[in-house]
Amino acid sequence: MPLTPLLVGVDVGTTNLKVLAIDPNTMELVAHAARPVETDVPKPGYAEQNAEAIWQLLLDCMGELTAEITTAGRTIGALCFSTAMHSILAVDEAGTPLTAALIWSDNRASQEAAVLRKEDGDLYKTIGVPVHPMLPLCKLVWFGRHQPRLLKRAARWLSLKEYLWWKLTGHYEIDYAMASATGLFDSRKAAWHRPALKLAGINTGQLSTPVNTTHTVPYAALPGNVVPGLPPGTLLVIGASDGCLANLGAGAVEPGITTITIGTSGAVRRTSVRPIRDAQSRLFSYPLYKHEARSTTTHPDKTDADLTDWYVVGGPTNNGANVLEWLSEKLAKQDVPSVLASAATVPPGSEGLVFLPYLQGERAPLWNATARGSYRNLDWQHTQAHMVRAALEGVMFNLRQIELLLARHAGPTRVIHANGGFAQSAFWVQMMADVFGVPVRLNASNESGAIGAVLLARLALSLGTGEPVSLSDLTRQIAFGQTFQPDSERHTLYTQSFKAFQALLDMV
Structure with a gap:
């Protein structure tokens, strides 16, 4: 009897890129690979990463991972991506980077953020994330002030995740969770927020197409961008942001369960069926998954828990x-x-x-x-x-x-x-x-982001079969250690x- 295909969680973090192959039936880790990610600090307050270098790290990790999987006599069924939020870089018409990627900890736009917070106080009500130098919105305003020619010359502005997704699929797409972390997106309408784009000095043609976190594309090797050992037709799931998937991977989807992550920085998060807006603009609200209407018509017997929207709400700290x-x-x-x-x-x-x-x-x-x-x-x-x-x-x-x-x-x-x-x-x-x-x-595992990606891949696969499973059911397989x-x-x-x-x- 053939073994169940493995699901791969690709976790692109600020300090490490990791890929983990997990058996979806047992949640056992079968293979893994990791590489450190370098951050450049050319000036105080700056923090940059090289997008092409991170693509090469992904290829290295996938080569190592697929070799382990082949040795174990297993195959890959799908890959799903968990990625750090708030990065942004410019590319030209050919997709070649024009800048390094400014990551979340880049604070060069502090002055621009302070002005936006003061003059556009109602912006938070729509974008659902506090205005802060980490936001691509603020960084684009900075480019408009300091490098206006580049702002106009850039064919597109992408996150690191979008860059990797484009290298893999040839599509400029961004999931709802990552889009919500830009400060340019109305998550309730699942669309770019034009007033925010006007503040940033860009248009929708310079941004990717927003898609659900369970959006899938079959892998077809593109010229010059072949992933070692990855069979054509393997399902690529766009996934979500690291914060959203860490919450899912921590098994925190029921009321009353709070996830607290402390790495170099930290975060406090809850899973909610609705977006949350704080009167003083202090909490974020990112979509983890937005249900599609076809599910309710195809399977009217499913409960609200199966079909509802899911958001991850909370607050991040710089100091952990x-x-x-x-x-x-x-x-x-x-x-x-x-x-x-x-x-x-x-x-x-x-x-x-x-x-x-x-x-x-x-x-x-x-x-x-x-x-x-x-x-x-x-x-x-x-x-x-x-x-x-x-x-x-x-x-x-x-x-x-x-x-x-x-x-x-x-x-x-x-x-x-x-x-x-x-x-x-x-x-x-x-x-x-x-x-x-x-x-x-x-x-039991500190790899909650990658585990969350695997669980989201399972959700995407279940939607493809027309038998959607609930996130609550998926998290019942998560293992815990000491209480x-x-x-x-x-x-x-x-x-x-x-x-x-x-x-x-x-x-x-």
């Missing part, structure tokens, strides 16, 4: 494990395990010491690129270990701020699904449970410390 890195390299000058061990010698609340963790400005909940970190209430009794623990607590308090804001719109959190590099520290994960006062469940229960006494202490943290935010 980068704070731990700073503690290790700049403050304690010790390795990470030693830093964490020192923090454990200090009682919860750091004996009154509070740290505002804004080492690299902040997105949610402040949306202030100029915010900076500081210690408050520092006195003679405090040691370096106190400073370490207070900094780790400060990261958690900032995430708690985002979670409380999100809870106002999406309801209270009953359990957290946690992932990211921080999950390797049981001490820090327990701190999360104690600060938030709810259980924290770890995903950390909150300690009531420590939670009480942290509640007081959190109030002290909140009282200092007006001084940022």
